[in-house]
Amino acid sequence: MKRRDFVSLVSAAMGTSVILSCKKTLVDNQSSLHLDLMAARGGGGVPAQRYPLKFPAILSHNGGILDSKLATSDLGGGVMSNVWAYNGLFPGPTIRANDGDQVTIQLQNHLPEETITHWHGLIVDHDNDGHPMHAIPKGNVFDYDFTINQRAGLNFYHPHPHMLTGKQVYLGQAGAFIINDSEEAALNLPSGKYEIPLILRDATLDKNNNLSYKPASGGMFGKIPLVNGTRSPYLDVERAVYRFRVLNGANSRIFGLALGNGASFKLIGNDGGLLTSAVTINRIDMSNGERIDVLVDFRSVTNGTKVMLRDLRSGWDLLEFRVNSTEAGPEVNLPSTLSSISPLSSPVTTRTFSFDAMSKINGLEYEMDRIDWTVPFGVVEKWVFKTNGNAPHPVHVHGASFQVVSRRGGRNQLYPWESGWKDTVLLEDSETVEVLIRFNNYRGIYLLHCHKLEHEDMGMMANFEVV
Ligand code: C2O
Ligand code: CU
Ligand code: CU
Numbered sequence: 001m002k003r004r005d006f007v008s009l010v011s012a013a014m015g016t017s018v019i020l021s022c023k024k025t026l027v028d029n030q031s032s033l034h035l036d037l038m039a040a041r042g043g044g045g046v047p048a049q050r051y052p053l054k055f056p057a058i059l060s061h062n063g064g065i066l067d068s069k070l071a072t073s074d075l076g077g078g079v080m081s082n083v084w085a086y087n088g089l090f091p092g093p094t095i096r097a098n099d100g101d102q103v104t105i106q107l108q109n110h111l112p113e114e115t116i117t118h119w120h121g122l123i124v125d126h127d128n129d130g131h132p133m134h135a136i137p138k139g140n141v142f143d144y145d146f147t148i149n150q151r152a153g154l155n156f157y158h159p160h161p162h163m164l165t166g167k168q169v170y171l172g173q174a175g176a177f178i179i180n181d182s183e184e185a186a187l188n189l190p191s192g193k194y195e196i197p198l199i200l201r202d203a204t205l206d207k208n209n210n211l212s213y214k215p216a217s218g219g220m221f222g223k224i225p226l227v228n229g230t231r232s233p234y235l236d237v238e239r240a241v242y243r244f245r246v247l248n249g250a251n252s253r254i255f256g257l258a259l260g261n262g263a264s265f266k267l268i269g270n271d272g273g274l275l276t277s278a279v280t281i282n283r284i285d286m287s288n289g290e291r292i293d294v295l296v297d298f299r300s301v302t303n304g305t306k307v308m309l310r311d312l313r314s315g316w317d318l319l320e321f322r323v324n325s326t327e328a329g330p331e332v333n334l335p336s337t338l339s340s341i342s343p344l345s346s347p348v349t350t351r352t353f354s355f356d357a358m359s360k361i362n363g364l365e366y367e368m369d370r371i372d373w374t375v376p377f378g379v380v381e382k383w384v385f386k387t388n389g390n391a392p393h394p395v396h397v398h399g400a401s402f403q404v405v406s407r408r409g410g411r412n413q414l415y416p417w418e419s420g421w422k423d424t425v426l427l428e429d430s431e432t433v434e435v436l437i438r439f440n441n442y443r444g445i446y447l448l449h450c451h452k453l454e455h456e457d458m459g460m461m462a463n464f465e466v467v
Helices: 010-041 166-169 453-458
Strands: 003-005 060-073 081-088 094-098 102-107 118-119 141-148 153-159 175-180 195-203 224-227 232-237 241-248 255-259 265-270 272-281 285-286 291-297 306-311 316-323 350-354 371-375 380-388 392-396 403-406 424-427 432-438 445-452 461-466
Touching: 060 380, 094 102, 141 241, 153 241, 153 291, 153 371, 166 453, 175 195, 175 241, 224 316, 380 392, 380 424, 424 432, 445 453
Parallel strands: 060 102, 094 175, 195 241, 232 316, 350 380, 371 461
Antiparallel strands: 003 141, 060 081, 102 141, 118 153, 153 175, 195 224, 241 291, 255 285, 255 306, 265 272, 265 291, 306 316, 380 432, 392 424, 392 445, 403 432, 445 461
């Protein structure tokens, strides 16, 4: 019922013209491409050319259209790359809604294959969750209609079709979905130009500068970082406090974020919204699908200084902040309690999930129409995640947030960014991670999977049903 055919010939014709114009743009840009790439590599100690950080456009949550289609995008320096983009934008537009809002969005599929959009982090009913069984063939649309009923936070929308998620996300189908609420508003956090979404990922560009997806069973690892779809980005900042909403949107790469000058920052939130209180920290490791909310204070940085956001795992420079204002902005005073989070306790059932090899959970590969377990509505359960190797496995659950209670083996500890409400938690080799979870919003079929998208597509995913 939610699916219906595109009847409009106009849409079909538009799809064609988009493809034609991409080809033309590519040809036009061939000659400038080579020079530009040389500049970007910057060999011989010459600093790399940097490009202004792109900002995603905003899309209305009420009546918005997400058109999945082929497009071209300027990753920096005017060179166009072929991408698969929501509304032709890479990354996709940011959707914002308040707790309690009704969301009506139409997904239009102008890709050459099936797709469906999942709202990672949003607690919605099965019909609106973007389950692979709801994938729509090319030329079709899907109407989403749901009510926001959850805390403020940064969420992540992306495709979820069976065995095609990695490819479609990699080619550019991803965006931010920000929920606001009154609890967050009362904190008067930096907003407007001081609140900046950062969608981190990596990519490999082919010789025509197009994104090329060459998955390996150990994951797709790109050769360069992209922030908001920009390579070698910089951002002019004032001597002020900024709020960065960071999403790891990479298929497989884990980022170890730190500032090049060693300065600390304040972690105030993660996947499921605000933490109980702010934590001062100078490194955060984020696996695929995880989000963090941090305040960075540039007030004491000298005008004219450059501060680099770095990935300590790869050694990459991710984003250069160029501090350029003489006067320092106001302090941001946070209350000692940002939010109250009641801990889940007294689980009635314990379930253990072993992430095996690169494609199995408890020895089974995903089957779209097999339901592997049922969960009673409204009760607290303990879910234990462990692995027989081939980690990292960022474990993600649809339909509810969870609280991480322990990690044994491996790193043998929990980190500040793993407190509060989570929907994705990193499992490294020889680790056992326990979470408490309660499905008290909707009954229906949801997913548990590894968010290394290549593992997900190979079958490291399972259906369960809340009954
Ligand atoms: Cu971000 Cu099931 O996915
Ligand atoms: Cu999800
Ligand atoms: Cu995995």
